[in-house]
Amino acid sequence: MRKENHTKHAILGLLTTGCHSGYSIKQMMDRSLNHFWKVSYGQIYPTLKQLVDEELATVEETAQEKKPDKKEYFITPKGKKALQQWVQAPIQEIPAEKNEWLLKLFFSQPEDRESLLSHLSTYSQKLHERFQAYEAIEQMIESNYADKQEAQFWLMTLDYGQRTTRAAIEWCECTIEKIDQL
Structure with a gap:
């Protein structure tokens, strides 16, 4: 197909x-x-x-x-x-996310601990930057497009990004703790 x-x-x-x-x-x-x-x-x-x-x-x-x-x-x-x-039309399937960091983590070994922590720190920093970008987009939509009906759907889409980014940041924090215990 x-x-x-x-x-x-x-x-x-x-x-x-x-x-x-x-x-x-x-x-x-x-x-x-x-x-x-x-x-x-x-x-x-x-x-x-x-x-x-x-x-x-x-x-x-x-x-x-x-x-x-x-x-x-x-x-x-x-x-x-x-x-x-x-x-x-209904959604046919949930798309698979491609994430290079998760692929590296999956194939890591215990001796990669320092490298993993460094990657996690960088990944977490990038997630924080993404979240800040989402906040700026939210302010821009609310400031410039509040009168457009479509803006509510743009904000819902943005909310998805904010929530998944927050969850990924939390995942980083938990994963750092687990790797520290190795």
């Missing part, structure tokens, strides 16, 4: 938020979705072309002086319907 490419749906969704160029889509991805959905520039433009080919989006080109033509993409009624159907 072929795995469905949900990047198409992520980009359709971003077209509904006022992001109309590949650049603005990438900027929004980096500022918000990147914490749970990573997409590269190399995926954005082929996906936009696919959306246009499937009539889920249209493209308008604007001439620019001394620059290549600017392409802006807009979701079509067919695209809105496809996005809504995808949003309403």
Whole structure:
């Protein structure tokens, strides 16, 4: 069974938020979705072309002086319907998380204790930085988008990130204690 490419749906969704160029889509991805959905520039433009080919989006080109033509993409009624159907469809499976640190921990040996503690300290620091970034995003949403109905869903998504990051920080603390006892 072929795995469905949900990047198409992520980009359709971003077209509904006022992001109309590949650049603005990438900027929004980096500022918000990147914490749970990573997409590269190399995926954005082929996906936009696919959306246009499937009539889920249209493209308008604007001439620019001394620059290549600017392409802006807009979701079509067919695209809105496809996005809504995808949003309403049940989840088929919970995705597996890829975590290099957990893979290293799994294959570690008791003699790796100092290295493990160092990795855990770095991992915990990065988690704290991520949590601070989530707090900044929360303040930005509450300050700039409080009047948008969609903001409540953005905050729910953010809450998931905050909670899982808090849990990971707690896990680091417990794991440090266990390794100290080795």
